[in-house]
Amino acid sequence: MTVGSDLAIDFGSATTRVADSRGTMLFEQPTVAAVDGDTGRLLGIGEKALAVGLATAGRVRLVRPVRHGQLVDIALAEEVLGEVVRSSGVSRLSHPRVLACVHVGATHVQRRALDRALRRVGAREVRFVEQPVACAVGMGLAIEEPAGVMVVDVGAGMTDVAVLALGGMVTATSLAVGGDDADDAVRLSIARRFGLVVDSATATEVRRRIGSVVAALDRPRLEVRGRDAATGEPTVAVLSAAEVAPVLEDLVRPILAAAVQCIATAPPDLANDLLRSCVHLCGEGSLLDGLDARLADATGLVVRAAAEPGHSAVLGAARCLMHLDSMRSSVTSTSRR
Structure with a gap:
């Protein structure tokens, strides 16, 4: 990778994905760390962590640094992200710009923690794009148009729902369900x-x-x-x-309710646009059998599933990196609340 290359990162509850600005996938492994039970030393991440955990049962703790979209162990998250960036073929000395995916409603504190973690592993600039925007761009939706489009992103730990138009989110919500x-x-x-x-x-x-x-x-x-x-x-x-x-029904019910509520709170003209469009479903959790049919019944709209549901966010973030100037309204830094 060349010095100064940009990175898109989706530091998910279950899977971490990294792509460069051309959309090439550089890293895709479970968001898990193997930690020495006595010393607290990081022994490995991703598939290596799982292998170490199986081989040394009892002496090694398997820890997930992200839960429901939040960094639950910031110090460990920094170590894991350092390994992720290194495993992606990027030197700390290259100081890449990083665009990180965050969930709807992510607090300034959460963004700040992720910003600090990424800067400590060498990023010279960190910006954020919310999941529905990244997913929409990743699925090739024309969110810059005045006509409304809708995204339901069901991840491992969070679900984000949004109606988008004119380059940003008009109505949106998130649930700690995945x-x-x-x-x-x-x-x-x-x-x-x-x-x-x-x-x-x-x-x-x-x-x-x-x-x-x-x-x-x-x-x-x-x-x-x-x-x-x-x-x-x-x-x-x-x-x-x-x-x-x-x-499974108990978990799906709030997702359906959130989608209906998001449509109900959208401006009437955008809600009407959706009648001529569809609901775009993505995220690894969207692979649950029958979720698309249930979402269609609940909203009364056609539902279209993403071709690569787990990759929509990171690939969308990678495309945003290519067009940062035109995406300024949707891409933020921690200095903007």
Whole structure:
């Protein structure tokens, strides 16, 4: 990478992605760190962290520095971001400009923490773009036009909903609900119903294979392996889609309500524009089976899913880097509140 190259960063609750201004993906790995349980030393990030955690069970803590879109351990986040930038092939000495994705309503304190972390790993300038704007640009939507467009971005830890026009957000909201919450709810449901303890990877597999928020009668039952909560012995349970659906419904309901409310609070002319357009659905959490159909029923609008739902934000931020002059109203720094 050449000195002075710009970076787009989506430091997500589940996955961290980095792209350059040409849209080339430089880094895409889980947002997790392996930390020595005795010394607190960072042993690895991403896939390496997961491998270290499996190989040294009990001596290493696996820590997620981002939860529901917020830095929960700022010192660790700085270390992780340093490794992310290094793994992206960027030297601290190159001092890149960085455009970081943030959620709707991210506070000045949250932005300030991310700004400080990125500057400490070598960024000469840090700016922010809110998720719906980045996603819209990443999906190729003409947000600079006066006609309204709508984005629903369901991430791992947060959901952002916005109606956009004239280069920015007109109405927007965010919820601390995402795919990770679905996995947590699945794990809890399995524990309560079967007395079976499963790990997060198993819960994710259950959600992806038989999880649905529409009728899924044709889905086969899924054999799930874990350990008995009482004895610790390995055991097996068999789950159906009908048993998983209720816990997912509880999480989807507020997302649908937020989308409806966002339309209701939009100016009438922009709300009418949406009747001739559609709702654009993106984010890794949007892959939940039936979410697009439920969103269409709730809003009365056509719903179109992104081709690369997890990449929309970071690729949109990368495109914004190419057009910073024309995106000034949507791209901010910590000096602007």
